[in-house]
Amino acid sequence: MKKMKIGVVGAGFMGKAHCVALSNMPKLFTDAPYVPVFKTVCDVVPEIAEDFKERFSFEKACTDYMEVINDPEIDIVCVCTPNDSHAEISIAALKAGKHVICEKPIATKTEDAKAMAKAAEEAAKKGIVSMCGYQYRRVPAIDEAKKIIESGRLGEITNVRAQYLQSWSADPRSPLSWRFVKETAGAGTLGDIFTHALDIAQYLAGNVTDVVSMVKTYIKERPVQEGGVDLLGTVKLGDDAKKQVVDVDDEVSVLCKYDSGAIGSIEATRMAWGRNNYLTVEVHGTKGSLTWNYERLNELEVCYGMEDNDGERGFRKIYTGPANPHGDVTWNIPGMNIGYGELKAIEAYEFAKAVVGGYQPSTSFTAGYQLDRVCDAILESDEKKAWVKVK
Numbered sequence: 001m002k003k004m005k006i007g008v009v010g011a012g013f014m015g016k017a018h019c020v021a022l023s024n025m026p027k028l029f030t031d032a033p034y035v036p037v038f039k040t041v042c043d044v045v046p047e048i049a050e051d052f053k054e055r056f057s058f059e060k061a062c063t064d065y066m067e068v069i070n071d072p073e074i075d076i077v078c079v080c081t082p083n084d085s086h087a088e089i090s091i092a093a094l095k096a097g098k099h100v101i102c103e104k105p106i107a108t109k110t111e112d113a114k115a116m117a118k119a120a121e122e123a124a125k126k127g128i129v130s131m132c133g134y135q136y137r138r139v140p141a142i143d144e145a146k147k148i149i150e151s152g153r154l155g156e157i158t159n160v161r162a163q164y165l166q167s168w169s170a171d172p173r174s175p176l177s178w179r180f181v182k183e184t185a186g187a188g189t190l191g192d193i194f195t196h197a198l199d200i201a202q203y204l205a206g207n208v209t210d211v212v213s214m215v216k217t218y219i220k221e222r223p224v225q226e227g228g229v230d231l232l233g234t235v236k237l238g239d240d241a242k243k244q245v246v247d248v249d250d251e252v253s254v255l256c257k258y259d260s261g262a263i264g265s266i267e268a269t270r271m272a273w274g275r276n277n278y279l280t281v282e283v284h285g286t287k288g289s290l291t292w293n294y295e296r297l298n299e300l301e302v303c304y305g306m307e308d309n310d311g312e313r314g315f316r317k318i319y320t321g322p323a324n325p326h327g328d329v330t331w332n333i334p335g336m337n338i339g340y341g342e343l344k345a346i347e348a349y350e351f352a353k354a355v356v357g358g359y360q361p362s363t364s365f366t367a368g369y370q371l372d373r374v375c376d377a378i379l380e381s382d383e384k385k386a387w388v389k390v391k
């Protein structure tokens with residue numbers, strides 16, 4: 001079976017997610033295009049890189065990503081670092097002829113996102129593939145939702161309501177990691193989780209053309225976490241910890257118009273007590289509706305309103321399984337369920353198919369740049385207190 005050598009840059013949460021996914025991809029998909037060989041892991045913290053190398057059986061650990069880029073044996077680079085380094089690492093990797101899967105959001109600045117899209121388009125001419133880590137559109141229930149929408153059974157899509165609600169930063173003692181600093185994150189909730197909800201909404205309803213928004217920061221300063229992986233609110237720092245001003249948003253609320261003619265709303269917050277990974281989408285059409293929540297990701301609820309009789313109308317629950325998109329990774333019976341690990345393996349599989357097939361996946365760098373432009377319009381709308389067109 002074909003083998004591809006992997007370099008991973010950034011050995012935190014996403015480094016782990018990519019490596020677990022890559023290991024599982026050929027085990028879950030019988031037609032997996034290749035088997036990964038873990039060549040080099042890079043992290044600026046040497047102990048993190050060394051520990052990761054041991055646990056994932058990499059051949060080598062390093063602290064300078066250029067060692068990954070300059071290694072002629074490496075075919076694929078997974079960019080799993082904080083947002084401010086995505087552009088320099090991804091562009092260097094593409095120029096060196098590596099296929100690149102880069103975590104989202106694409107970059108911290110519009111000019112960097114644009115440069116990444118340009119570098120990806122140039123590299124594509126030589127058969128080099130790149131992709132952003134927007135995996136939620138690849139949940140089997142979301143692909144099933146897309147099939148149902150495209151079949152016309154819901155009629156014309158009128159409204160899309162999407163939400164991404166989390167609570168891990170609701171406690172003011174939850175530390176200020178790189179995610180709360182504009183220079184490293186670019187934005188707060190907006191880039192971190194809002195873009196996932198936006199990506200799903202656009203996948204199902206077309207591109208957003210106009211927005212009006214409210215963007216808020218509730219906790220204006222936090223105790224500082226120095227370096228290392230973001231602990232995502234799992235520790236609380238005491239009153240004696242050094243404090244730093246938060247210069248990114250905690251919450252975003254947006255009304256949208258889509259190029260399909262649909263309208264809708266998208267909101268995201270990391271401050272919603274009681275909500276964990278509450279990523280939801282509800283789609284209304286002239287003949288029916290559907291609704292989905294990541295916290296029960298294997299279930300899609302559909303109401304074929306115009307097909308049902310009065311008195312019998314309501315949502316029916318589909319448990320996704322072997323008969324649904326990417327059924328190969330699910331277990332043999334609907335309801336046995338997949339989780340985050342299998343979802344990232346689906347993403348790795350889609351990336352692998354694109355690499356071997358020589359085409360750009362739907363979550364290309366160009367798509368990442370488009371999401372970034374919607375985010376720019378959202379920030380501009382909040383500032384101007386007016387509707388803004390996506391440029």
Ligand SMILES: NC(=O)c1ccc[n+]([C@@H]2O[C@H](COP(=O)([O-])OP(=O)(O)OC[C@H]3O[C@@H](n4cnc5c(N)ncnc54)[C@H](O)[C@@H]3O)[C@@H](O)[C@H]2O)c1
Nearest residue numbers: 010011012013014043044080081083085103104133229230
């Ligand atoms: N797709 C998703 O669902 C999802 C989920 C979480 C995070 N992310 C994205 O993944 C990226 C990484 O987030 P994370 O949660 O894994 O962060 P993390 O804090 O857990 O890990 C980041 C790691 O990168 C290392 N690092 C920082 N700069 C580096 C550099 N220049 N070279 C090498 N290593 C470097 C850090 O030391 C740390 O170990 C971010 O862009 C984030 O937005 C995506």
